Amino acid sequence: MKKILVTGATGQIGSELTIALRSRYGDENVLATDKRPALNELTQSGSFCLLDVRDVSAINQVVEDNNIDTIFHLAALLSAVAEQKPQQAWDVNMNGLLNALEASRKHRCALFFPSSIAAFGTETPPMDTPQDTIQRPTTIYGITKVSGELLCDYYYHRFGVDARGLRYPGLISSSTLPGGGTTDYAVDIFYAAIKSQHYECFLRADTQLDMMYMPDAIDAAIHLMTAGSQQLKHRNAFNVTAMSFTPQQLAAEIQKHIPEFTITYSIDPLRQAIADSWPRHMNDSAARTEWGWQAQFDLPAMVKDMLEKITLK
Secondary structure (H helix, E strand, O other): OOOEEEEOOOOHHHHHHHHHHHHHHOHHHEEEEEOOOOOOHHHHHOOEEEOOOOOHHHHHHHHHHOOOOEEEEOOOOOHHHHHHOHHHHHHHHHHHHHHHHHHHHHHOOEEEEEEEHHHOOOOOOOEEEOOOOOOOOOOHHHHHHHHHHHHHHHHHHHHOOOEEEEEEOEEEOOOOOOOOOOOOHHHHHHHHHHHOOEEEEOOOOOOOEEEEEHHHHHHHHHHHHHOOHHHOOOOOOEEOOOEEEOHHHHHHHHHOOOOOOEEEEOOOHHHHHHHHOOOOEEOOHHHHHHHOOOOOOOHHHHHHHHHHHHHOO
């Protein structure tokens, strides 16, 4: 990677991945883009420009003008928001990806595409979910993710585009606020614990889901994109995971640091139904074997670090 383009750079993953890429490859070599303006470290540490990924000519122009050789394509509507706007979700998530893949084909770029546990469904084995298994998602977000996985594979086999990707679990970040995902509770809960010592959760207490702390998510993306091509059997849609817990278990871990913290539950039927269709724990042995994936944060380490970082804000 010499010249990198990040789409959706103001989002949960993009805002932290962009900074990590700039630290590694130089501020001048990482161009951040998004449909909405950036008012933070993204503009202070390097270049930023407005870009709607649905505009294929605009993507091609940005890639050409900046001699881009690698695209981290993160622009997407997340699960809960996508269910409220399914037509827009398809337009952004699928047409945006197709445009990024076309730009990669035309300009010979490598491309990173983040998939999700949402690419699975109720027919998927929920525990130790295999790398290769049935995928019948019931949400528009999940449908765009499994479609995106297949499209990336197609562009690799048909056109030779070096498209790679991960199936992320729920992501927890100390730097960015939630953006409409089903696992947002696992970020909101920390702010509530510090501010009011109480949180009302929109998922059931026993809703177990795969999760990952953002530093691991960023490391996984960069690690995959720098792995030797000959190592990769799957290339795209690797299961990656770090920890698996319920809201009740997360609250109990927070209470070790904030004993007065309490949690109650007011179930959101939409997000609960989405969560119930997702795996409880994925098998990420393919990622471990093919490119050496290994998470650094478990639940206690993540909770400790989150509380420390948010308290300092």
